[in-house]
Amino acid sequence: MKLSFNIDDIITGKSRLTDEQALELHHNASLHDLGSWASAVTQRMHPEDYRTYVIDRNINYTNVCTAKCTFCAFRRDHEDADAYTLEYDKIGEKIRELVAINGTQILMQGGMNDRLPIEWYEGLLRYIRTNFPTVHIHAFSPPEFVEFERFFNLDVREIIRRFRAAGLQTIPGGGGEIFSPRVRKRIGLGKCTGDDWLRVMRVAHEEGMNTSCTMLIGHIEFVRERIEHMSALRDMQDYAHALSDEATKRRSDGGKDSDVVIRRVMARWPGVFAKSLPPHPSSLRRSVASSLGCYTAFIHWPFQRENTPLGRAKEWDPNVYGPFDESTNDDILRGRVVRMAGADEYLRTLAISRLFLDNIPNLQSSWVTMGPKIGQLALFFGANDMGSVMMEENVVSAAGTTYRLEAREICRLIRDAGWIPAQRDQYYNVLKRHDGMDSPDLVPNPNARTRNVKKIDKQFIGSAPGLDDGADRSVKVQLPLLGEAR
Numbered sequence: 001m002k003l004s005f006n007i008d009d010i011i012t013g014k015s016r017l018t019d020e021q022a023l024e025l026h027h028n029a030s031l032h033d034l035g036s037w038a039s040a041v042t043q044r045m046h047p048e049d050y051r052t053y054v055i056d057r058n059i060n061y062t063n064v065c066t067a068k069c070t071f072c073a074f075r076r077d078h079e080d081a082d083a084y085t086l087e088y089d090k091i092g093e094k095i096r097e098l099v100a101i102n103g104t105q106i107l108m109q110g111g112m113n114d115r116l117p118i119e120w121y122e123g124l125l126r127y128i129r130t131n132f133p134t135v136h137i138h139a140f141s142p143p144e145f146v147e148f149e150r151f152f153n154l155d156v157r158e159i160i161r162r163f164r165a166a167g168l169q170t171i172p173g174g175g176g177e178i179f180s181p182r183v184r185k186r187i188g189l190g191k192c193t194g195d196d197w198l199r200v201m202r203v204a205h206e207e208g209m210n211t212s213c214t215m216l217i218g219h220i221e222f223v224r225e226r227i228e229h230m231s232a233l234r235d236m237q238d239y240a241h242a243l244s245d246e247a248t249k250r251r252s253d254g255g256k257d258s259d260v261v262i263r264r265v266m267a268r269w270p271g272v273f274a275k276s277l278p279p280h281p282s283s284l285r286r287s288v289a290s291s292l293g294c295y296t297a298f299i300h301w302p303f304q305r306e307n308t309p310l311g312r313a314k315e316w317d318p319n320v321y322g323p324f325d326e327s328t329n330d331d332i333l334r335g336r337v338v339r340m341a342g343a344d345e346y347l348r349t350l351a352i353s354r355l356f357l358d359n360i361p362n363l364q365s366s367w368v369t370m371g372p373k374i375g376q377l378a379l380f381f382g383a384n385d386m387g388s389v390m391m392e393e394n395v396v397s398a399a400g401t402t403y404r405l406e407a408r409e410i411c412r413l414i415r416d417a418g419w420i421p422a423q424r425d426q427y428y429n430v431l432k433r434h435d436g437m438d439s440p441d442l443v444p445n446p447n448a449r450t451r452n453v454k455k456i457d458k459q460f461i462g463s464a465p466g467l468d469d470g471a472d473r474s475v476k477v478q479l480p481l482l483g484e485a486r
Ligand code: SF4
Pocket: 065, 066, 067, 068, 069, 072, 073, 074, 075, 110, 111, 112, 143, 191
């Protein structure tokens, strides 16, 4: 396939994919080409002989939420019979179970509950820090922080400082969805703008905290809007790196002054800098030296429609609506039609994100939504990490996704793909390489599934024809469905 640019320069890191080139790849490149290019970049960035996973637990401390995202099946109002807010002890119980299976971190997010004061959050963080000092606290997504600003009447910088003092360590990238205002105001009712999402993460990085970032595809967004989303993340990562260089008086961006990078990013995304003013670089030098934060990982997944208001929208049919991207059809523009993303679209977007996000080191496979086999295939399309064993998950599963894997199964998927599985921590440090026979996937499984063979009457299948084993031919057997639970 003929491209209008030299893909080798992108693969080797000599040049950067532009927004237009990313769009060209999406529309014109074959899935196989994308996979091989993205794999080459992943090999360059992660030449190790292992691929990683983490053992954590999602804890959704409340399902009460002031927002009404149309893709959400999890939120409740205060008055709903099944609305909840977990007590500290209940959260402690969940963490104890996590520690018992060698889990190392919690991913704690909620709905946005306007009846919880800041002291409740600080108390919770202190409770976890005191009772589970080894468990990493990865908690509260940017939309929650933006609502906290309103609930507590404080700037996000102050809230992050207080939470950090109480035990918060990193911030998950939940609620990123798609930053484009056209999309966001239609699917994220009552949720923060894209600028505000990016602002919270900017401040977290300035305060020395690492974060992750996300994208939700396969709903009402155009491909161009996905690329704009990634472009904003790449720019803000440039900003984080440049600020860090400025703080330590290093140079970045191919020898250009980091100040030039900072000014370029501020000029392109003014809304991200309109509130929570950035600190002056000289104060950074005094206070934090080289410990500024950045995005450590990018994760994207397709919208799950079951039980959600958006899931009731009509599915895109080209014969009815014409082309989807850049459509002028009113139903498409207003988000009344969804274009769902299957495995092809998921992997295509993953590969392009690996080629595009050259400054974000880790890409996670989204097996929770895509299932184990596509989750494994993702390792050949740009992912270098299988994400989390995820002892508990409530939000995506409320929308119909039910995939669950144990460490044994994740390790097996990694090993079968040709790498050594390795358990990591939140900072992508390897905690344990699974080389030996004590690896989760190699130790004998006492609960292995077997076929449950039952004797059934004559009308069913008999022994193989011609098999003269002296067996009693009057007894017929039927093999039931593979994988029947014991
Ligand atoms: S996705 Fe999050 S912010 Fe949106 S309604 Fe659901 S719980 Fe609330």
